[in-house]
Amino acid sequence: MAGDERKLVDRAKRGDAAAFGLLYQRHVDRVFAYIDFRVRDRALAEDLTQDVFLQAMRRLDQFEWRGGLAPWLMRIARNTVVDHWRRAGRRPERTQTRAEAGEMDGDETSLLERLAVTDEDAQFGEAEAASDRERLVRAAAQLTELQQRVLALRFAAGLSIQETAEVMERSEGAIKNLQHHAVRGLRRLLEEEASAQDGQARTDTT
Amino acid sequence: MSDLDTSLQDHLDRIAAGEPAEALLRQLAADPATMELAAMLELALRLEQRLPIALPAPRRARMQAELQAAFQARSAARPPARLAWFGGSRLLLRGLAVVTALILAAGSAVVASADSLPGQLLYPVKRAAEQARLSLALDLGTRTRLRLDFSEARMDELQQLADRGLAISPAQIEALADSHRALLDSARATGDPALLDAARARTAAHHAALERLKPQLGQSAVRAIDETRRDLDAIEAGREPGPSPRPLPGTAWPAEGAGLTPGRGLPVRTATGAAGDDGPSLATPGPGSAAHASLTPRPILAMTAQASAVAASPAAPGAATLVPYDPEATLRSIEADRRATRSAMAAAATARAEAIRATVEAGAAARRATLEAVRATDPAAARATREALRATDQAQRATREARRATEEARPTPPPRDRTPEARQTRAPIRSTPPPPEPSAEPSVEPTAVGTEAHPPLPPPAIATSDPAAPAPSSTAGP
Numbered sequence: 001m002a003g004d005e006r007k008l009v010d011r012a013k014r015g016d017a018a019a020f021g022l023l024y025q026r027h028v029d030r031v032f033a034y035i036d037f038r039v040r041d042r043a044l045a046e047d048l049t050q051d052v053f054l055q056a057m058r059r060l061d062q063f064e065w066r067g068g069l070a071p072w073l074m075r076i077a078r079n080t081v082v083d084h085w086r087r088a089g090r091r092p093e094r095t096q097t098r099a100e101a102g103e104m105d106g107d108e109t110s111l112l113e114r115l116a117v118t119d120e121d122a123q124f125g126e127a128e129a130a131s132d133r134e135r136l137v138r139a140a141a142q143l144t145e146l147q148q149r150v151l152a153l154r155f156a157a158g159l160s161i162q163e164t165a166e167v168m169e170r171s172e173g174a175i176k177n178l179q180h181h182a183v184r185g186l187r188r189l190l191e192e193e194a195s196a197q198d199g200q201a202r203t204d205t206t
Numbered sequence: 207m208s209d210l211d212t213s214l215q216d217h218l219d220r221i222a223a224g225e226p227a228e229a230l231l232r233q234l235a236a237d238p239a240t241m242e243l244a245a246m247l248e249l250a251l252r253l254e255q256r257l258p259i260a261l262p263a264p265r266r267a268r269m270q271a272e273l274q275a276a277f278q279a280r281s282a283a284r285p286p287a288r289l290a291w292f293g294g295s296r297l298l299l300r301g302l303a304v305v306t307a308l309i310l311a312a313g314s315a316v317v318a319s320a321d322s323l324p325g326q327l328l329y330p331v332k333r334a335a336e337q338a339r340l341s342l343a344l345d346l347g348t349r350t351r352l353r354l355d356f357s358e359a360r361m362d363e364l365q366q367l368a369d370r371g372l373a374i375s376p377a378q379i380e381a382l383a384d385s386h387r388a389l390l391d392s393a394r395a396t397g398d399p400a401l402l403d404a405a406r407a408r409t410a411a412h413h414a415a416l417e418r419l420k421p422q423l424g425q426s427a428v429r430a431i432d433e434t435r436r437d438l439d440a441i442e443a444g445r446e447p448g449p450s451p452r453p454l455p456g457t458a459w460p461a462e463g464a465g466l467t468p469g470r471g472l473p474v475r476t477a478t479g480a481a482g483d484d485g486p487s488l489a490t491p492g493p494g495s496a497a498h499a500s501l502t503p504r505p506i507l508a509m510t511a512q513a514s515a516v517a518a519s520p521a522a523p524g525a526a527t528l529v530p531y532d533p534e535a536t537l538r539s540i541e542a543d544r545r546a547t548r549s550a551m552a553a554a555a556t557a558r559a560e561a562i563r564a565t566v567e568a569g570a571a572a573r574r575a576t577l578e579a580v581r582a583t584d585p586a587a588a589r590a591t592r593e594a595l596r597a598t599d600q601a602q603r604a605t606r607e608a609r610r611a612t613e614e615a616r617p618t619p620p621p622r623d624r625t626p627e628a629r630q631t632r633a634p635i636r637s638t639p640p641p642p643e644p645s646a647e648p649s650v651e652p653t654a655v656g657t658e659a660h661p662p663l664p665p666p667a668i669a670t671s672d673p674a675a676p677a678p679s680s681t682a683g684p
Contacts, residue, residue: 015281017274022317024270032261049261050269057277133256155250156257161215176215183214183246183253190249 006065013060020060024053027070031077033156037137038081038148048084052077071166074157078149078167139189140182147182154179217247218254227251323363324378346396353392354408357385361412368422376430377602382412383434390442409438553611560608564601 005026011019031052036045055076056063063072140151146168153164154175161179165172217234221227227247234244261269319328319335336356343349360382367374386409393405416431423431 012277015277017277017281020277021270021274024273028266028269029258029260033257033259036259037257046261046265046269050272053269053273054276057273057280132252133259136253136256151253151257155253156259158254158258173212176212179250180212180214180246183250184242186253187246187249 005069009060009063009065009069013063020057023069027073028053030070030157030159031073033158034074034077034152035081037140037152037156039084040134040137040141044084048077048080052080055080066166068163070157070159071163074153074159074163074167077157135190135193136186139193140186142189143182143185146178147185150175150178151182151186213243214246214250217243218250221251323366323372324375324381325372346392347398347401350389350392350396350398350401350405353385353389354404357382357389357408357412360385361415364419365415368419374419374423374427376426379416379427379430379434380602380606382416383438386412386438387441390438560604564597564604567597567601 005023008019008023012023028049032045032049035048035052036042039045039048052073056073059076063069066072140148143151149168150164153159153167154161159167161172161175165175168175170178217230221230231244231248234240234247260266319331322328322332336352336359340349340352340356343352360378364374364378364382367378389405390402390409393402396402413435416435420428420431
């Protein structure tokens with residue numbers, strides 16, 4: 001599998017469009033799922049996914065094989081998302097305070113700002129219609145930036161602990177730790193949401 | 207970091223390794239100490255299941271097409287640095303880019319076709335890919351090694367078909383035989399004894415394998431095995447230079463060996479003779495030694511002519527005594543024989559060249575069809591592939607026809623030691639009107655294929671007067 005992929009990468013580097021097409025097929029879904037998890041907008045995620053592969057095409061010469069293409073692609077995906085937020089963040093309505101910036105990676109602050117807006121919407125009409133996935137993604141958006149990234153890479157993009165460690169430039173132990181806290185945090189958020197809805201339902205009926 | 211911090215991943219790993227998740231969850235939930243871990247594990251599994259999503263298929267196909275188009279445009283616009291020495295020749299660069307793109311576009315189909323068997327849709331792609339690899343191999347050694355592989359592939363396909371209980375047609379046997387012929391020709395052309403030995407050993411091994419397959423095969427296939435093998439052995443025997451033609455190693459006939467007829471037959475050799483078969487001294491005199499003698503080169507036409515002159519002499523006065531030797535009549539007869547042979551061989555050569563041209567064209571058509579199939583997986587591409595298949599079939603028929611014509615062109619059936627040249631020697635392609643270049647293809651490609659399919663060769667030499675002259679080598683590297 002890996003050797004196979006390495007051959008495809010070599011062929012693509014030599015200008016083989018078909019090989020690049022096969023690499024696209026192999027990785028497009030993980031890139032798409034990652035970006036969708038981060039931006040929570042399907043149409044936007046589709047566009048940004050294409051941007052990721054265009055970037056990959058331009059930078060393929062610089063790619064050095066270290067066991068797989070996925071970590072490299074996910075790094076491009078992350079930068080693409082950050083760039084998008086930066087562009088979007090310039091818009092007047094998006095510039096808000098960075099109250100929660102303490103735990104954050106810096107670049108991705110505007111995510112939470114965006115989420116603050118959408119969460120308001122979510123509290124009303126959307127909650128019931130939302131699929132389980134949307135509920136999970138929305139709840140995860142309240143986690144810290146690093147925790148979100150770990151969840152996106154591990155579960156949306158399906159990377160291994162080792163690959164996630166490579167993308168995030170941290171040790172595997174640190175990734176396991178982050179993942180543990182992310183899942184525990186998410187569980188609490190979901191519980192809170194459930195009990196809030198419970199309470200809401202109870203007040204509605206009384 | 208505590209144990210708890212990594213225990214979630216440890217449990218995920220256990221489930222990934224095949225442990226049933228439900229049992230694990232129940233077990234963890236039963237213990238108050240691990241209750242929270244159970245809940246977390248459950249959530250992690252839910253995330254694993256829910257978060258991955260797929261890009262919608264239509265969107266995905268369109269985006270891939272866009273990307274590949276962009277990729278090709280980029281490759282064409284920015285040729286790699288190593289092409290810089292082509293200098294300012296933009297046309298050449300563009301041509302190269304187009305050819306590269308076409309070849310590369312076929313790549314995915316080629317990958318997919320690697321395991322295909324005769325009769326399957328992608329099989330022509332596999333064969334076309336082999337031809338492409340051959341045409342890209344510049345030196346004879348590499349080609350011979352490729353041909354070793356391809357011959358093995360043919361045998362492997364037969365074996366697989368047989369293993370699956372599928373029918374094996376004579377055409378597939380012939381494909382294997384063709385691969386042997388090409389392999390031996392190619393190996394001989396290298397002048398490398400090791401490669402020639404390898405080629406012969408491979409051929410012999412395949413013959414042995416075919417013998418083992420025979421009980422599973424239909425009559426026509428068995429007949430095809432015997433016929434193609436006889437042909438090959440005859441060619442090999444006739445082609446050998448030197449006074450005592452060396453037999454193909456490992457070509458011992460199974461049971462019919464006893465029924466060898468002089469002229470058709472071959473010296474019997476066992477497979478053990480395959481190694482170190484380098485000198486005429488090793489040619490074992492055996493049951494086939496009579497045949498052996500008949501294979502020794504000699505001025506056949508002169509002798510038959512003289513004999514016929516003798517026979518044709520009317521009952522002369524004093525018929526009881528020997529007919530006086532008439533050099534004039536002999537010479538006339540020789541001349542007539544020679545003319546007849548020459549015209550027959552010319553006709554055969556033309557037919558063969560025609561067949562080769564058809565094969566090349568069919569190959570080009572198959573390639574075009576492949577490209578179509580890669581560009582769009584639609585009914586039209588499937589139709590094109592079928593058409594290419596038909597064209598290939600026609601070409602094969604034409605080749606067989608040409609072979610038969612060559613057989614008929616042979617003036618004197620029994621002595622195969624000289625006449626096989628007529629069939630071995632491929633006619634130079636230029637002796638026929640140049641094939642119309644497929645217009646859709648860049649001109650570079652068909653030429654490359656053509657070079658492989660029929661290297662420029664000297665016209666067949668008709669050796670009649672000089673028995674010492676070695677048989678002309680039938681292959682020459684470009």
